[in-house]
Amino acid sequence: MTTSVRLVEITGDNRDAVCALRVHPGQERFVASVAKSLEDAATTPEGEPWYRAVYVGDEPVGFVMLSWDVPPGRPGVLGPYYLWRLLVDGRYQGRGIGRAVLVEVVSLVRAVGGTELLTSHQPDDDGPGAFYRKFGFVPTGEIDDGEPVLRLDL
Numbered sequence: 001m002t003t004s005v006r007l008v009e010i011t012g013d014n015r016d017a018v019c020a021l022r023v024h025p026g027q028e029r030f031v032a033s034v035a036k037s038l039e040d041a042a043t044t045p046e047g048e049p050w051y052r053a054v055y056v057g058d059e060p061v062g063f064v065m066l067s068w069d070v071p072p073g074r075p076g077v078l079g080p081y082y083l084w085r086l087l088v089d090g091r092y093q094g095r096g097i098g099r100a101v102l103v104e105v106v107s108l109v110r111a112v113g114g115t116e117l118l119t120s121h122q123p124d125d126d127g128p129g130a131f132y133r134k135f136g137f138v139p140t141g142e143i144d145d146g147e148p149v150l151r152l153d154l
Ligand SMILES: CC(C)(COP(=O)(O)OP(=O)(O)OC[C@H]1O[C@@H](n2cnc3c(N)ncnc32)[C@H](O)[C@@H]1OP(=O)(O)O)[C@@H](O)C(=O)NCCC(=O)NCCS
Pocket: 023, 024, 027, 030, 031, 085, 086, 087, 088, 089, 092, 093, 094, 095, 096, 097, 098, 099, 100, 120, 121, 122, 126, 127, 128, 129, 130, 131, 134
């Protein structure tokens, strides 16, 4: 299934709608809410946060946040390109949106010369690990903050 997504800046106009997005009950342990992510972005400038709302047509359906072009040597910050948060609202999951966001993000990182994209995830069997591995991410063997780290060569 191919789904067309747009990555849209978050402004005063769409902030409430994007913050209202929710994963399925039980998935909250895999990812922080949009509001918490925006707070983390504001309080963690050393993580070089870059984030967008995910839209299908005119409808906000998800959220993505990366560490973008982190200079080497920042303790505790994975990079230079690290997929920090990704969520698709429960009503829209399973339609290829998450995969389409990864395709967009990979294309943006490649366009600025990035050669790999890192991510990490909660290790639970029903978590998003299989989603990332299906896309091509491979475990690096590292554990960051209790989460296995995965790498995608670009
Ligand atoms: C993980 C998440 C982003 C995936 O988004 P999505 O739009 O539902 O995924 P897609 O429909 O694009 O799925 C792409 C493929 O991955 C598979 N997949 C998706 N989620 C999966 C999961 N949790 N386990 C195993 N496979 C999964 C799909 O079956 C699909 O497989 P296919 O190519 O054979 O059809 C979304 O389910 C989500 O927001 N989950 C809760 C929050 C979360 O865990 N975020 C990640 C934090 S690190």
